[in-house]
Amino acid sequence: RSAGRSAVCLFICARFESPRPQKANPAYGPVLITLTCLRMRLFLPAFIKDRKMGLNELIQRLVSYPQLYHPEAACQQIPSEYSATCVQSHSFTPTAVNSPLSTLLRIRPADFDYLKVIGKGSFGKVLLARHKESGQYYAVKVLQKKMVLKKKEQRHIMAERSVLLKNLQHPFLVGLHYSFQTTDKLYFVLDYVNGGELFCHLQRERVFLEPRARFYAAEIASALGYLHSLHIVYRDLKPENILLDSQGHIMLTDFGLCKEGLEPNGTTSTFCGTPEYLAPEVLQKQAYDCTVDWWCLGAVLYEMLYGLPPFYSRNTAEMYNNILHKVLVLKPNVSNAGRELLEGLLQKDHTQRLGAQGDFMELKCHAFFSPINWDDLMARKVPPPFIPSVVGPTDLRHFDPEFTHLPVTGSLCSHDSAMATNSMREAAAAFPGFSYGPSAGHAFV
Known part of the structure; x- marks a missing residue:
């Protein structure tokens, strides 16, 4: 510890100092005093020899301490408030971020x-x-x-x-x-x-009613908006990565494809994601931004309302061609506001896509989400439309x-x-x- 190092430094200095009592100014931390030849001549040869032997003995004692080589042994010498952090050298070394x-x-x-x-x-x-x-x-x-x-x-x-x-x-x-x-x-x-993947619930029920789909889409959009505010693009939104907790709220998981550090107006170009949910600009290997996440949200919302991703085909090449060129088809069993939202999110030109200008705020203001109280949603006060059947962890x-x-x-x-x-x-x-x-x-x- 720094206090220990200070004590050692001052102790070494003291062994070569004159007999006059001196104190190092604490404002300057540990001070090592340089011995000039002139000052050394003031000492008797025997005295100098004795002091050198004393320093040598001190160094030998220091390097022989087992704590220098065996951190686990040091645990026994550290006060209790530190001992919880001591670790065995052959196992692992936990280190907190921004934590003493x-x-x-x-x-x-x-x-x-x-x-x-x-x-x-x-x-x-x-x-x-x-x-x-x-x-x-x-x-x-x-x-x-x-x-x-x-x-x-x-x-x-x-x-x-x-x-x-x-x-x-x-x-x-x-x-x-x-x-x-x-x-x-x-x-x-x-x-x-442990409430299950949205994918599994969707497989079992085929489609969700619009209020339920709206609830999930709102919580997902809130999570994506938060990531975007931290300059993070999620890039892998799909039903398999959307979990339900035991109370029925969604939880996004699997952040291995996230892109960090994407500043406003910044772009990236890595080809990654899941085929059914890839945005056109990703398929074309163009530079893209956080609007790829809004495309993915549109694809997931479409799947919740219609039962399949919007341009799905078992043939991947055909599906890619559909994503790039096929006109979006929206059946009338969804409200006008719902169809309008899907058209905005699944806009092939990402500069015209909903969210391209105001990101999450654009979605919050859309008519489809007008029944949502966003403050209550963030506080988890909006009752989920479905609660998974689980009896414990x-x-x-x-x-x-x-x-x-x-x-x-x-x-x-x-x-x-x-x-x-x-x-x-x-x-x-x-x-x-x-x-x-x-x-x-x-x-x-």
Whole structure:
């Protein structure tokens, strides 16, 4: 600690100073006094020899301290307010963002009971986990570092983590509570949402009535508008990434394709997304902006009202051609305001698309959303039109049995640190700054 370093610096100075008592000015911090040849001649040779031997002894004692090489040993010497942050060098190193070291809570894989696999992706699995001490339930996303490195997806993983941290400020975005890493794995500790994907509910019911579709579209638009205010483009809106919580509110998830740092009037050009929901400018590999998210919202709203995405075809090439060239067809079973909103969102020219000028504010003012009280919506006071049937956090009826039947153990097995290969050591160092924990006062609430 800085106080300890100051004491060592001043102690070394004192051993070479004259017998006169002197105090270093605290305003200048630790001061090392330079000994000139003239001053050294004032000392007797024997005295100088004795002082040099004393300094040598001090240095030998310092470097022999086990705390310099074994952080876990240092825990025993650090006052209690710091000990919660001490970690074992062979496990992980949690570091909070903008949070002093003394306020971090120690967190590691063994702090959780892992109950079920609830999802699976290219780099790992998502597990339902219960924190042993607090009893809180979380969705823990466990990624294999070697798979991330093999696909060269480190930047996307770090971008996802960055976006997840900001999501804690919004009621309709899945947020990050902790992230940490072991030698071979990355862990995201996320909000647990068990009301099912909008995709599954839509598959079962085919279409939603307009009031229900409006409610979901309003909460989605609110979440997208918040991301845009942070200069983030979501880029992957689809029913599979829209979850329902146990109360019936939506939660957006999966932020791996987000683009951060897109300033007003800025553009990007990466080709990414899901085929059915790609905007024309993305398909044409043109520069695009946050209006791609409003196109996606239009496609999702169309699907909620009509049962399929607007330009859907089983043939991907034909579907792409439809997105680029086919005229939008709107059947009359939707209100005039609803059809007008869809026409605005699914405008092929992104400069003329609804939201191109005023972003979220344009949508808020649209007639389709006139029944929505936006303040009440943000406060989650608007009663959801549908409440999923769940009886508790361990009710997994809305998760795919293909996932829940998978064994948990295979997702968590780690190699012994003593047997770590060079590639594992390389992976361990590939994600600096990944780990995160909130202040101790906000832990597990």
